[in-house]
């Protein structure tokens with residue numbers, strides 16, 4: 001098996017890093033792709049952390065404004081994503097203070113075990129005529145994943161969003177969330193286990 | 208992998224630390240040890256595969272609610288802020 005499917009070193013330079021280099025050099029052709037890509041990323045993070053569409057749109061715009069106002073201070077384009085998310089997370093927190101805070105619950109390894117209460121419902125696929133097509137299942141998976149992410153305690157959710165959805169490193173995630181790297185690793189693993197448990201049946205049917 | 212059956216401590220260890228393995232955070236010795244166990248343990252293979260699938264789904268996740276475009280007047284303000292920031296930096300390089 002491939003042991004390291006998602007280490008940073010294994011991937012080519014991310015497009016946003018190249019766009020950041022271009023923007024630092026004054027190349028306006030990178031402006032629209034940079035803005036649209038980060039707007040979607042910040043929106044998605046805030047949407048899943050705050051749950052309010054208007055908040056997520058505002059946070060995305062406020063973050064991008066702050067990013068461009070201080071663009072000359074971006075020292076290392078390779079760090080652009082972590083830099084943007086550090087700003088976004090602070091705006092997101094400001095929104096959250098206004099909303100009701102759910103108490104954070106710790107997930108124990110025991111409750112995340114396969115078959116503890118049974119894995120997420122398995123799709124019963126009777127015969128070819130009733131089999132839903134792959135695209136529909138993927139769409140359904142997206143919705144299920146979004147619901148499963150929302151159901152995570154928020155300290156786990158923020159880590160899973162930054163590490164697995166945005167593919168930031170452990171060190172970057174620790175710095176953005178102001179927690180230790182060990183804490184990132186522990187929350188990530190439990191968050192992943194919870195998502196796996198929730199999605200197991202669907203994933204079998206889709207892939 | 209079922210805690211109600213007598214749990215194999217090695218399976219439990221893999222359950223507790225699989226992310227460290229997948230993220231390349233184990234020592235080569237520990238990783239080799241994991242691999243040797245997994246190669247001979249069908250329930251662990253199944254578990255590893257399902258966790259990898261779930262992580263992979265997260266990598267590909269895009270919220271269907273995210274807007275694709277930025278309103279033109281917002282883009283205009285952002286562009287001005289960018290230009291002003293670069294101008295402040297001065298014409299070096």
Ligand SMILES: [Zn+2]
Nearest residue numbers: 217218248251
């Ligand atoms: Zn095993």
